[in-house]
Amino acid sequence: MTARIIDGKRIAGEIRREVAESAAELIARGTRPGLSVVLVGDDPASHVYVRMKTRACQEAGLHARDVPLPAETSREELLGEIDRLNADPEIHGILIQLPLPAHLNEAEIMERVKPEKDVDGFHPVNVGRMVSGDPTAFRPATPAGIQELLRRIDYDPQGKHVVVIGRSNIVGRPVAEILSQKQPWANATVTLAHSRTRDLAEVARLGEILIVAIGRPRFLTADMVTDGAVVIDVGVNRVDDPTTQKGYRLEGDVDFEAVREKASWITPVPGGVGPMTIAMLLNNTVKAADRYATAPETAGLAGP
Ligand code: NAP
Numbered sequence: 001m002t003a004r005i006i007d008g009k010r011i012a013g014e015i016r017r018e019v020a021e022s023a024a025e026l027i028a029r030g031t032r033p034g035l036s037v038v039l040v041g042d043d044p045a046s047h048v049y050v051r052m053k054t055r056a057c058q059e060a061g062l063h064a065r066d067v068p069l070p071a072e073t074s075r076e077e078l079l080g081e082i083d084r085l086n087a088d089p090e091i092h093g094i095l096i097q098l099p100l101p102a103h104l105n106e107a108e109i110m111e112r113v114k115p116e117k118d119v120d121g122f123h124p125v126n127v128g129r130m131v132s133g134d135p136t137a138f139r140p141a142t143p144a145g146i147q148e149l150l151r152r153i154d155y156d157p158q159g160k161h162v163v164v165i166g167r168s169n170i171v172g173r174p175v176a177e178i179l180s181q182k183q184p185w186a187n188a189t190v191t192l193a194h195s196r197t198r199d200l201a202e203v204a205r206l207g208e209i210l211i212v213a214i215g216r217p218r219f220l221t222a223d224m225v226t227d228g229a230v231v232i233d234v235g236v237n238r239v240d241d242p243t244t245q246k247g248y249r250l251e252g253d254v255d256f257e258a259v260r261e262k263a264s265w266i267t268p269v270p271g272g273v274g275p276m277t278i279a280m281l282l283n284n285t286v287k288a289a290d291r292y293a294t295a296p297e298t299a300g301l302a303g304p
Pocket of ligand 1: 165172193195196200213214215234273275
């Protein structure tokens, strides 16, 4: 069997068009969805991500306001900036670009964002709401994007055995949570594997859906995949390659060419999960703006 490719780039394009339509409707009702990305310091990769997010916002008709701050920004200055954005009626989503410089406590900074504007879905209130099955919780973009990919290829995880490899708070754990919920496009039986899992290859072979998010190039080999599995590769790894102009290429966590011969569906890297992340972030921002337009007093913008 040669797997069909899950074209994340095309699917993310569809979502971004839908987001643009929703944004246009909101603008017609007097609310232009606004996203603010706060970037502290001058990490080159973070700058690239912020530019990509800003451009995607603009293309979808959203208002994008970058807040670049110097690396030596103090805790008080940064918290003050977040408070201003929390109170700003033009901003419906706030994203703190990670990593932050070492002198800033990431947990404290992230918790300062009002949960109603936490379109990244990392605030403990949103995490808690998501885990308790509250559909109003903002879900983190990458795991929500994985569920959306399954929906758009019409592959329902209900009743399926999903094996997730990797248990980070930004991908593995939330995607395991989302797909095991008693909700449409979920209802799966989920195994969450990690570096201490015994007989990982055997566990992986149980996966009718295999989601790999560990950050190790070509880790998942064909012998770890059962025939006909749907394979979702979240990994983005830079591998030295002097034959390319940049001197490196991007590889996923899956040995793509070999696994492709066993799977029924597979995401490529790049062009699979990656493009979904920004699309889902824009989607969350429009959702936040819609809530504000509908009921500002519950969308965290009224009052102090
Ligand atoms: P992370 O925080 O580094 O977590 C890695 C996880 O993988 C940990 O749970 C770790 O287990 C597990 N792991 C590491 N080596 C393993 C092994 N040999 N066997 C089994 N499990 C192993 O990673 P992350 O932030 O989730 O990112 C994972 C990958 O996804 C990276 O390549 C990252 O660049 C990529 N990513 C892509 C997107 C996107 O938009 N496409 C978004 C986020 C991340 P322990 O917990 O036991 O240490």
